[in-house]
Structure formats: C-alpha cells, structure tokens
Amino acid sequence: DAGVIQSPRHEVTEMGQEVTLRCKPISGHDYLFWYRQTMMRGLELLIYFNNNVPIDDSGMPEDRFSAKMPNASFSTLKIQPSEPRDSAVYFCASSLARGLGYTFGSGTRLTVV
Amino acid sequence: GENVEQHPSTLSVQEGDSAVIKCTYSDSASNYFPWYKQELGKRPQLIIDIRSNVGEKKDQRIAVTLNKTAKHFSLHITETQPEDSAVYFCAASSDYSGGGADGLTFGKGTHLIIQP
Numbered sequence: 001d002a003g004v005i006q007s008p009r010h011e012v013t014e015m016g017q018e019v020t021l022r023c024k025p026i027s028g029h030d031y032l033f034w035y036r037q038t039m040m041r042g043l044e045l046l047i048y049f050n051n052n053v054p055i056d057d058s059g060m061p062e063d064r065f066s067a068k069m070p071n072a073s074f075s076t077l078k079i080q081p082s083e084p085r086d087s088a089v090y091f092c093a094s095s096l097a098r099g100l101g102y103t104f105g106s107g108t109r110l111t112v113v
Numbered sequence: 114g115e116n117v118e119q120h121p122s123t124l125s126v127q128e129g130d131s132a133v134i135k136c137t138y139s140d141s142a143s144n145y146f147p148w149y150k151q152e153l154g155k156r157p158q159l160i161i162d163i164r165s166n167v168g169e170k171k172d173q174r175i176a177v178t179l180n181k182t183a184k185h186f187s188l189h190i191t192e193t194q195p196e197d198s199a200v201y202f203c204a205a206s207s208d209y210s211g212g213g214a215d216g217l218t219f220g221k222g223t224h225l226i227i228q229p
Contacts, residue, residue: 033217040219043202043222045216059216102159103159
C-alpha cells in the first residue's frame with residue numbers, strides 16, 4: 001500500500017481564492033482525520049470521518065472551511081475564501097478503528113499571500 | 114474536551130545519554146496514548162503507543178510509562194543517537210465502547226536535540 005496520499009504537496013494562493021486539498025486514505029481504513037499544524041498551535045484536529053460520515057467537525061475554525069468524503073478512498077478539505085492566517089501544513093491521517101495508531105500523509109503546505 | 118500538556122518544549126542531551134519527555138492529560142476517559150516522531154519537513158510517524166490497561170511498554174531503546182491515577186505518561190529514550198533528533202508529540206484519545214476511535218488530541222511537541 002502506498003500509504004496515505006495527499007495532494008498537492010505545496011500550494012501558494014492569493015488571499016480570497018478557493019483552495020482544495022485532497023486525501024486518499026489507506027485502503028480498508030474506516031477513519032479519516034484532517035489536522036492542521038502551525039508553530040503556534042501545534043497539531044489541531046479539524047474534522048474526522050468514520051465510514052465516510054463526518055463525526056466531529058468541532059475543530060473546523062469557521063464556515064470558510066468545509067470537508068467532504070464522497071467515498072471510502074477520497075476526501076477533500078476546502079477553504080473559501082482563503083486568508084493569510086490559514087497558512088499552515090494540513091495533514092490527513094487514517095486508521096483502522098478503535099484507537100489504533102494513525103498513519104499520516106505527507107501533508108500539504110499551504111501559503112496564502 | 115481533552116487537553117494534553119507536554120514538557121519540555123525543547124530538550125538537549127548528549128549523545129548516549131537518556132531523554133525523558135512528559136505529558137499530562139485532563140480527560141479521565143482517555144485510554145489510548147501514542148507517541149509520534151516528526152523529522153523536519155516530514156510527516157508525524159507513530160513510534161510507540163500504550164493503552165490504559167498497561168503501565169509500561171518497551172521497544173528497544175524507547176519505552177513509555179503511564180500513570181492513570183496521576184493522568185500522566187512519559188516517553189523514555191535510552192542511549193540516544195543523532196538520528197533521534199526530531200520533534201516528538203504525545204497524544205491521547207478515548208476509545209468509547211461501541212463508538213470507535215475518537216480523534217487524537219496532541220501535545221504541543223518537544224524538540225529533542227542530540228548533541229554529538
């Protein structure tokens with residue numbers, strides 16, 4: 001298995017533009033998580049899915065952020081409109097179930113100018 | 114919700130010495146405690162984890178201890194080597210019966226520096 005695959009690896013966009021981050025979890029993993037990492041706030045859980053259903057989105061910072069998981073092999077995190085304070089590394093992770101260790105993707109480094 | 118505190122934020126040790134990183138958690142329902150290592154520019158990777166029914170777990174040079182009464186757990190690295198230099202994150206989650214894995218709450222990380 002290729003592991004958790006995220007794209008793009010780097011994204012530079014102008015303030016106000018829409019940004020879409022993509023994630024392909026490990027096949028067979030029922031849980032998918034989106035995290036944001038910054039120096040100031042560390043790793044923050046944004047949202048997670050179980051069997052493609054959003055379970056907890058309380059970490060999504062505001063309505064500009066949305067996430068979907070249309071099927072078991074694909075998820076997106078969208079920011080619209082983007083702002084400079086959204087600049088961070090966004091990680092997707094997946095796991096089998098019930099508290100097992102998560103496998104992280106390589107992350108997307110987002111820079112909003 | 115869960116709150117995980119991690120100390121120290123930076124730890125510098127001589128190569129060959131031991132390193133200890135400590136974490137505390139707030140939610141007494143938490144029962145799963147993994148540790149991740151993140152090298153510069155790379156993804157966090159799981160290095161060891163422990164469940165609440167175990168007080169200690171060891172894997173070669175790394176070990177984790179858990180004190181549920183005091184709600185703290187620690188990572189111990191012995192005979193440190195240059196390749197141990199990285200940021201280490203502790204985390205905690207609850208494994209509610211029938212509910213499956215909850216999202217991990219991470220500590221802020223410890224930058225471990227191994228001095229040659």
